[in-house]
Amino acid sequence: MGMNTRVTELLGIEVPIVQGAMARIANASLAGAVSEAGGLGIIACGGAPLAWIEEQVGMARSITSKPIGANVMLMDPNAGAVAELLAELRVDVITTGAGSPANYMQLWKDAGIKVVPVVASSALAARMERLGADAVVAEGTEAGGHIGELATMALIPAVCDAVSIPVIAAGGIANGRGIAAAFALGAEGVQIGTRFLTVDECTIADAYKDKVIKAKDSDTIVTGRGSGHPVRCLKNAFSRKARKLEDDLAANGDELEAMYVGSLVRAIDGDVDNGTMMAGQSAALVYERKAAAQVVAELMAEAQALGALDLGALAAANARRERARGASSAQ
Numbered sequence: 113m114g115m116n117t118r119v120t121e122l123l124g125i126e127v128p129i130v131q132g133a134m135a136r137i138a139n140a141s142l143a144g145a146v147s148e149a150g151g152l153g154i155i156a157c158g159g160a161p162l163a164w165i166e167e168q169v170g171m172a173r174s175i176t177s178k179p180i181g182a183n184v185m186l187m188d189p190n191a192g193a194v195a196e197l198l199a200e201l202r203v204d205v206i207t208t209g210a211g212s213p214a215n216y217m218q219l220w221k222d223a224g225i226k227v228v229p230v231v232a233s234s235a236l237a238a239r240m241e242r243l244g245a246d247a248v249v250a251e252g253t254e255a256g257g258h259i260g261e262l263a264t265m266a267l268i269p270a271v272c273d274a275v276s277i278p279v280i281a282a283g284g285i286a287n288g289r290g291i292a293a294a295f296a297l298g299a300e301g302v303q304i305g306t307r308f309l310t311v312d313e314c315t316i317a318d319a320y321k322d323k324v325i326k327a328k329d330s331d332t333i334v335t336g337r338g339s340g341h342p343v344r345c346l347k348n349a350f351s352r353k354a355r356k357l358e359d360d361l362a363a364n365g366d367e368l369e370a371m372y373v374g375s376l377v378r379a380i381d382g383d384v385d386n387g388t389m390m391a392g393q394s395a396a397l398v399y400e401r402k403a404a405a406q407v408v409a410e411l412m413a414e415a416q417a418l419g420a421l422d423l424g425a426l427a428a429a430n431a432r433r434e435r436a437r438g439a440s441s442a443q
């Protein structure tokens with residue numbers, strides 16, 4: 113099952129699959145299972161108390177001796193304290209989302225941590241490379257949660273052409289076909305969130321998992337575009353109401369703000385009508401509940417069966433791209 117790319121080498125993992133950080137969802141149970149299966153599990157620190165983060169990192173380390181990552185949500189008012197705690201805990205990898213990690217990059221690098229910012233444009237990817245990022249996750253708008261504008265199909269090759277560090281593709285990938293497609297676009301790894309929502313080790317309520325499994329391709333909605341914080345989640349009474357209220361933000365701002373308080377946790381606890389069920393468009397491709405290790409094995413088997421992971425061919429294609437990039441920037 114093993115398959116080495118610059119991403120597996122950099123992160124010290126066996127298969128080029130990173131588990132997406134899902135706020136209030138991705139805990140030690142999920143991250144430990146994905147890492148133990150050979151991918152990189154990520155503990156999501158967004159909105160979490162420091163004591164919880166420390167506890168979860170410890171628990172993940174008791175589940176697996178393989179590398180473990182953590183994610184810092186940069187819009188979190190507590191991001192600075194989380195950044196320092198993770199440096200002290202010396203997690204193996206830090207990914208960041210929803211902003212620029214410029215202020216923490218040196219702290220983490222000095223702690224020997226691999227830094228992998230999540231970006232939604234080639235401009236930010238190039239900035240992250242200049243700041244010393246070890247790799248980037250390029251996340252298309254198909255993803256769940258807080259999203260950018262560009263679709264994965266256009267974003268991944270643009271980011272690959274803009275940087276020399278390895279690119280991990282995210283947004284809309286939930287099976288081996290998606291992995292093969294991402295590699296064809298130049299990525300050397302994938303980040304997958306939504307597919308891991310329904311695995312046995314993911315501790316969200318069964319009702320939330322059932323909604324992901326039932327979702328079709330048109331069953332996600334983006335709220336918050338008007339306020340500058342677009343978030344993709346499953347359609348339900350709550351997200352439809354939020355979208356309606358957004359039509360008159362000036363009049364409904366306070367009501368919206370009150371609605372959102374605790375809405376992630378409500379969904380996670382099973383209130384699928386009154387909570388925010390973050391999920392990506394790839395929810396349409398999630399059909400069942402099984403163990404994380406089984407999902408990882410299936411993803412790799414399917415990607416390899418597609419013949420798309422011919423590493424010799426991919427290395428040659430990437431070298432050609434790199435030469436073309438050098439030639440064009442020398443002009």
Ligand code: TUI
Binds near residue numbers: 185210251260343376
């Ligand atoms: O961060 C994410 N996805 C997230 S964070 C999150 S937590 C949350 N909780 C409640 C309400 C809202 C959010 C849920 N999902 N993905 C990574 C990502 N980062 N996608 C897009 C970006 C991004 C966008 C703009 C990164 C940087 C950026 O601009 C940075 C700059 O300073 O130029």
